[in-house]
Structures are given as structure tokens and as C-alpha cells.
Amino acid sequence: MRKKLKIGITCYPSVGGSGVVATELGKLLAERGHEIHFITSSVPFRLNKVYSNIYFHGVEVNQYSVFKHPPYDLALSSKMAEVARREDLDLLHVHYAIPHAICAFLAKQMTGSRLKFVTTLHGTDITVLGSDPSMAQLIRFGIEASDRVTAVSNALVEQTHELIAPDKHIETVYNFIDERIYYKKDASRLKAAYKIEEHEKVVIHVSNFRKVKRVQDVVHTFAQIAEQIPSKLLLVGDGPEMSSVCSLVDELGIKDQVLLLGKQENLDELYSISDLKLLMSEKESFGLVLLEAMACGVPCIGTDAGGIPEVISHNENGYIVETGSIGAAAAHAVKLLGDPELHRRFSKQAEIAAQERFKRDQIVEQYESIYYDLVQGV
Numbered sequence: 312m313r314k315k316l317k318i319g320i321t322c323y324p325s326v327g328g329s330g331v332v333a334t335e336l337g338k339l340l341a342e343r344g345h346e347i348h349f350i351t352s353s354v355p356f357r358l359n360k361v362y363s364n365i366y367f368h369g370v371e372v373n374q375y376s377v378f379k380h381p382p383y384d385l386a387l388s389s390k391m392a393e394v395a396r397r398e399d400l401d402l403l404h405v406h407y408a409i410p411h412a413i414c415a416f417l418a419k420q421m422t423g424s425r426l427k428f429v430t431t432l433h434g435t436d437i438t439v440l441g442s443d444p445s446m447a448q449l450i451r452f453g454i455e456a457s458d459r460v461t462a463v464s465n466a467l468v469e470q471t472h473e474l475i476a477p478d479k480h481i482e483t484v485y486n487f488i489d490e491r492i493y494y495k496k497d498a499s500r501l502k503a504a505y506k507i508e509e510h511e512k513v514v515i516h517v518s519n520f521r522k523v524k525r526v527q528d529v530v531h532t533f534a535q536i537a538e539q540i541p542s543k544l545l546l547v548g549d550g551p552e553m554s555s556v557c558s559l560v561d562e563l564g565i566k567d568q569v570l571l572l573g574k575q576e577n578l579d580e581l582y583s584i585s586d587l588k589l590l591m592s593e594k595e596s597f598g599l600v601l602l603e604a605m606a607c608g609v610p611c612i613g614t615d616a617g618g619i620p621e622v623i624s625h626n627e628n629g630y631i632v633e634t635g636s637i638g639a640a641a642a643h644a645v646k647l648l649g650d651p652e653l654h655r656r657f658s659k660q661a662e663i664a665a666q667e668r669f670k671r672d673q674i675v676e677q678y679e680s681i682y683y684d685l686v687q688g689v
């Protein structure tokens with residue numbers, strides 16, 4: 312039997328797909344017997360139960376008055392080095408190149424080169440920061456200094472090579488969900504509690520309402536759907552575009568059909584009352600929310616941005632439209648919601664894809680095999 316590993320994990324611990332993936336990965340690795348050390352600014356929000364082999368090391372930043380900006384990245388590097396030494400970690404797995412790969416590099420220098428680190432790219436570090444030339448150099452450095460680099464979709468691997476051009480092999484390891492949580496449940500009481508009529512269809516959108524999510528396109532698409540199919544739109548999440556989205560809902564006269572639910576945690580219950588998910592982003596390296604919905608049997612319509620077409624199979628378990636193609640998205644939605652047999656087939660196919668192509672054990676084993684390759688190479 313192979314020795315169990317001691318792994319340090321660093322991510323942005325607050326709500327967000329990368330934090331979710333990093334935390335769920337840590338939990339699954341712990342279930343497989345590894346010792347996990349989260350080194351983050353706060354307890355990851357999905358770390359909602361006690362595991363005897365998961366530890367949390369908080370990063371404290373001292374607010375000395377001489378510093379205009381508190382040096383979080385340096386405090387993190389120092390904490391990584393301290394934990395790696397004290398706990399004799401085999402490796403660090405950091406999520407996001409900036410700043411985490413750079414911090415891991417510093418920690419590695421501080422502890423000696425035995426400490427290896429894996430960097431996982433999630434998207435925003437590449438597609439947003441990568442177009443800033445001053446950042447691109449630092450991202451390239453972080454990627455090249457990593458012992459292994461993964462990205463969450465083939466599209467993100469390609470984009471990283473286009474924008475950053477690192478001299479490094481980047482392998483795709485897809486995201487996954489925990490199918491013990493994400494499956495279709497009987498949530499008819501919840502539908503009634505929201506005062507949604509039995510015959511009405513439910514369309515859902517979940518995001519952090521950043522500009523790249525194009526939530527306005529979701530609202531326009533829904534307005535066209537609602538002209539033909541009695542339906543309600545659930546908008547889940549919050550963020551910078553929320554006010555503009557609310558004004559658009561008023562302007563289009565669909566206020567009574569749109570439920571603004573804000574940030575929610577038990578998304579499986581909301582997906583269980585949903586018939587269709589819309590994700591109209593202009594940038595999206597993977598779209599974890601699609602996978603969560605699909606696992607609950609919800610067919611999705613998404614744009615052709617980034618990794619979305621690697622998650623949704625067009626015409627099989629959902630539809631892909633060009634970014635900004637509101638009319639095409641609405642036409643697909645009306646066809647799907649108006650044809651129970653087609654919807655049943657897409658819903659089943661969505662569940663199967665989530666369970667088979669993005670199977671949690673398979674993905675965790677991919678990461679484990681990267682870790683063992685590195686540790687054996689010591």
C-alpha cells in the first residue's frame with residue numbers, strides 16, 4: 312500500500328468555484344486517508360464538518376502602520392513554510408497562480424527544495440490578469456516555477472498558452488462535484504413555498520453577478536421564454552451587476568416572474584425544483600455551477616465561452632449558443648421546456664454526464680497520481 316501523504320492546500324476560501332473545488336478536494340483526500348492542512352485566510356466555507364485528519368492554519372496579517380498595504384502574500388508564504396516544516400508536508404497544492412503559486416515558490420525556497428508544489432489554474436488568474444502585461448510575467452514565472460500545473464478545462468490550457476506562453480506542460484484535470492450531495496430530490500414543497508404554480512417551469516441562474524457573467528443576457532432570454540411558456544426565473548447570488556439587473560427586470564415588466572434569492576448555500580434543493588439552467592458568460596473556464604445543476608438532472612443552456620462546451624454536450628444534455636445570442640438561447644429553451652419527452656431525455660443525459668465524465672473518484676485519483684509522481688521523484 313502506498314504511504315498516505317501530508318498535503319497543504321491554499322485557495323481563496325470564500326464563496327467561489329475555485330474555493331469550492333479546493334475544499335471538496337481536501338475533504339475527499341482526507342476520506343482517502345491523507346492528512347490535509349488548509350493554509351488560508353479563513354476557514355473554507357465548505358469545511359462544514361469535523362475531520363480528524365484535516366487541519367486549518369489561518370494566515371494572520373499584522374497591520375503595522377508603516378505598511379500602506381498589509382503584506383498578505385508574504386504572511387501566507389511564511390505560514391506555508393512554517394506549516395510545511397513543522398508538519399513535514401510532502402507537498403503544497405495551490406489554487407490560482409496569483410498570488411498562491413508565487414507564495415508557494417517562496418515557501419519552497421525557505422524550506423529547501425524537497426517541498427514540491429502543484430498549481431491549479433481556475434480561470435480568472437489567466438483570462439483577466441493575464442491580459443495585463445505587468446501581471447503576465449509574474450503569472451508565467453509562477454507557472455514555470457510550479458512542479459506540476461493543472462487547469463480545469465482544455466480551453467483554459469489553450470488560453471494560458473495563448474496569453475501567457477509559459478514553457479511548461481499544463482494538464483487538464485476537470486472539476487467534479489460530490490454526487491452524494493448533488494442529486495435530484497423531491498422539493499415540491501419548496502416550489503409551493505415560493506408560490507410557483509405546479510404547471511410553471513423554473514429557469515435558474517447562479518453566479519457572482521460579475522460583468523463577465525452577462526446576467527442581463529439571462530434576463531433578456533428569460534423575458535422571451537416567458538412570452539411563450541408560463542415560467543419563473545430564480546436569480547441566485549449577488550455581486551456588482553445586481554442593481555443593473557434589477558433595473559432591467561423592472562424595465563422589461565417581468566418583476567412578478569423573477570425571484571431574487573441572493574446568496575444561497577443548499578443549491579441542490581434549488582436545482583431540484585428547476586427545469587433549466589442558463590449561463591450566458593463571456594468568460595468561463597469551466598462553469599462548476601453547470602455541473603452541479605446537471606447532477607440534479609437540470610439541462611443547461613450555456614455560451615461557447617471557455618470550457619462551457621466541454622461541460623454541456625450540445626443537443627444531448629443541453630445547448631450551446633454564441634455569447635450574446637439571446638434569441639437562439641430562448642428558442643432552444645422554448646423547444647426544450649415545451650416538449651416533456653425531450654426534456655426528460657436531456658435531464659437523464661445531464662445526470663449521466665455529471666456522474667460519468669466528471670466522476671469525483673476519477674478526478675481525485677488524477678490529482679493523487681500527480682502527487683505520487685512528484686513525491687516519488689524526491
Ligand code: GMT
Nearest residue numbers: 327328329433434594595596597598599
Ligand atoms: O466564476 C467566478 O467568478 C469565480 C471563479 C473562482 O475563482 O472561483 O470561478 C472560476 O473557477 C471555477 C472553478 O474551477 C470555474 O468553474 C469557473 O468557470 C471559473 N470562472 C471563470 O473562469 C470566470
